[in-house]
Amino acid sequence: MNKGSAQMTAHGILKEYFGYDSFREGQEELIQDILSGRDVLGIMPTGAGKSLCFQVPAMIFDGVTLVISPLISLMKDQIHALTQSGVPAAFINSSLTDRQISKALNNARNGAYKLIYIAPERLLSGEFLSFAQAANISMLAVDEAHCISQWGQDFRPSYTQIPEFVAKLQIRPVVSAFTATATPRVKEDIAAKLEQKNPTVLVSGFDRPNLFFDIKHPHDKFSALAEFLSDKRDRSGIVYCATRATVESVCEKLNQAKHNASRYHAGLADSERRENQDDFLHDRVQIMVATNAFGMGIDKSNVSFVVHYNMPKDLEGYYQEAGRAGRDGEPANCLLLYSKGDVSTNLFLISDEQQNLNRLQEMERFCTTSDCLRQFILNYFGESAKTENCGNCTNCTNCETAFEIADITIDTQQIISCVIRMKERFGTRILVDVLRGKRNAKVLNFGLDKLSTFGINNKSAAHLGEIINHLINENYLVKTAEKFPIIKRGTRAKEALSPDAQIFMKAKPQAMRLQSDKKYAARQSTLRPVNTALFAALKALRLEIANEQGLPAFVIFHDSTLTDMCLKLPSTPEEFLNVSGVGGVKAEKYGAKFLKKIGEFIADALEANISPTPPPDFDSSKIETLAENITVSILADKINCHLIECGYDKITGRRINDWLVSKGHMAIISKGTKTAKTPTEEGAILGITTETREIRGESTQINLFNENAQKYVVTNVQEIVNFSP
Ligand code: ADP
Ligand code: MG
Secondary structure (H helix, E strand, O other): OOHHHHHOOHHHHHHHHHOOOOOOOOHHHHHHHHHOOOOEEEEOOOOOOHHHHHHHHHHHOOOEEEEEOOOHHHHHHHHHHHHHOOOOEEEEOOOOOHHHHHHHHHHHHOOOOOEEEEOHHHOOOHHHHHHHHHOOEEEEEEOOHHHHOOOOOOOOHHHHHHHHHHHOOOOOOEEEEEEOOOOHHHHHHHHHHOOOOOOEEEEOOOOOOOEEEEEEOOOOHHHHHHHHHOOOOOOEEEEEOOOHHHHHHHHHHHHHOOOOEEEEOOOOOHHHHHHHHHHHHOOOOOEEEEOOOOOOOOOOOOEEEEEEOOOOOOHHHHHHHHOOOOOOOOOEEEEEEOOHHHHHHHHHHOOOOHHHHHHHHHHHHHHHOOOOHHHHHHHHOOOOOOOOOOOOEHHHHHOOOOOEEEEOHHHHHHHHHHHHHOOOOOOHHHHHHHHHOOOOHHHHHOOHHHOOOOOOOOOOHHHHHHHHHHHHHOOOEEEOOOOOOOEEEOOOHHHHHOOOOOOEEEEOOHHHHOOOOHHHHHHOOOOOOOOHHHHHHHHHHHHHHHHHHOOOHHHHOOHHHHHHHHHHOOOOHHHHHOOOOOOHHHHHHHHHHHHHHHHHHHHHHHHOOOOOOOOOOOOHHHOOOOOOOEEHHHHHHHHHHHHHHOOOOOOOHHHHHHHHHHOOOEEEEEEOOEEEEEEOHHHHHHOEEEEEEEEOOEEEEEEEEOHHHHHHHHHOHHHHHHOOO
8 A cells, every 4th residue: 555645635636546536426525524433324226436435534544444245246347347447456255266365364464454344244254253253343334334234135144244244453443334225224223234333324315416317108119219329329328127038039129129138137147148238247248138137246337327217116226226227427318108008007017006016006106296296206215305306316407498377167067076976886998988988898797888977078088188187196086006096086186176266287188198108318417518429539549548457438538527638638647637537557557558648639620620529418419400502690599599408609601700710611701891701712512602692672682601611610619708809
């Protein structure tokens, strides 16, 4: 261990080894408490950065930190990542031979490591215990600490041996514990079972601001998936399906559609599962199609989307799976493809316990609500959302444009009357059939075609279903939580039937209901706009380096780090160190290679006369260019639409012209007392032409931009914005 680090501050370590400028929410508090010798329990969502909370103090403590981790794959990834960053660390688990273990422990005795990751089963083994009793252990960090609780989902009996191990040490180390999933009961259980002493308990918010939540109700799920994937060719993601059979068919269809997909479910041989998982981790396949068996222990940071092809059985599972997207803090997409059939599948899969049925019902409510999805999730987990409109879920981004407020008073009254006449004995489907006047066997058998409400409403079944869901959410109706739920009157039913009742619903307009998903796609959160060619080049370089060392690419640099390189375009080693995620060791190892690539790119770009840096949040590819010839003011309008969206001031046509003059594409000529700008020879080559038109009785010369000329202006918008004439 280099001697300097004992004097380094937590911030210094963060920057020097991990390459980050600031701590995230909760990290610094936990680290300071640990350093002051206090036990801590950190409950933070997936991707929040729990590892740094024990890795940073481990670097500052004199002794060694033992990290208890439940999974070999997790340990491996973390050790690779740490050693890449220059942190001396090792793991001890069953993937090593006895000889390798003895060797590692020998190194440890000589102070070779600051962190040792170990499986809980091994703590009390003779060899390890005698090492530990003689060693200077500063901290015991328990990762995935919920494994110690029987109330949690992944109880691991070996975790309960931890206190016994601690008791056998000469000096009690700081005991820190971390988990993403803890209900209040599990939280207390962790601290008690670990015998933590007066721990600081820090629960950081469950919100994951970088995730965009989207729910669609498509007629054809596969087409919806294909459409979603169409602009994500170079991004990694997971597609979760409810059953093995669905995994098989979706994976096959994706591969037929020339996607690079693999599969994972419990029906495959261990070896194939391992291989497929490895392919995904190492970016050899882009999409993993899997059941919920896939994911525990996947620390892959650059998963940029998670699609649920089927509705999961509860929000706990949904949020945990969706949360695997965007661990690197980059904007990521979570799309859920909902269909009625998913509810039946789940009813078949879950046991009849009331608790499960309630959870399923909440899940269904989530899929059908038109309120903020983020707020819904946070409320479900007992947290209040900061705002009513998060601006980063499909319901919030669409609420102004894609929703209309519909008056559903009459529909409501018809539905409630019908429920009453049906004696509150039937479910949604048959209620809808009666309302719509369907003479099917069930309706006829029960004589429901004789009711006065039979055939009273001619809206589509889907539309009526949406209204009924809304009425359930608003307590006008109740849906019983049973295997075959029944619709009854809710507490507000009476209110709805009063003559002056007025009931409204935020609804998708008719056209949208038919799932024209294109409009939605455009509004999804996008990644920070970077030059895609440069990003691809840096990614290729990263893969080359990773392959040379047999490591997953994200261990070399995260996607977010490559993105930051594209934005900062460093040209010196110092500037390279300013890139988020680049610490001293990685800068030394890889700086030269990446700087060379970036340098080459800038040179090419300059030669091609393309501006390499778009302003932040600005994506010139979003500006529409037209195949026809247009005037400079129309061109300015097109550009301004996007500038305003990104929070920039508008530019004028005149500014564009002045800039073109400065570039030599236009020239100022005087015509009597007036001056005008006309294209130079160069401008003409670019695609600017002049035309004489009659404007207000005067013949005026106007300049027209063909598509090529439009594109030239559009790619250089940043320069034009910053241009001073
Ligand atoms: P968790 O264990 O809480 O799920 P990790 O510890 O795996 O999360 O961290 C998730 C990602 O966040 C990692 O890629 C890590 O490098 C990154 N990260 C952690 N802390 C910071 C920070 N302060 N600044 C920037 N990135 C961070
Ligand atoms: Mg973790």
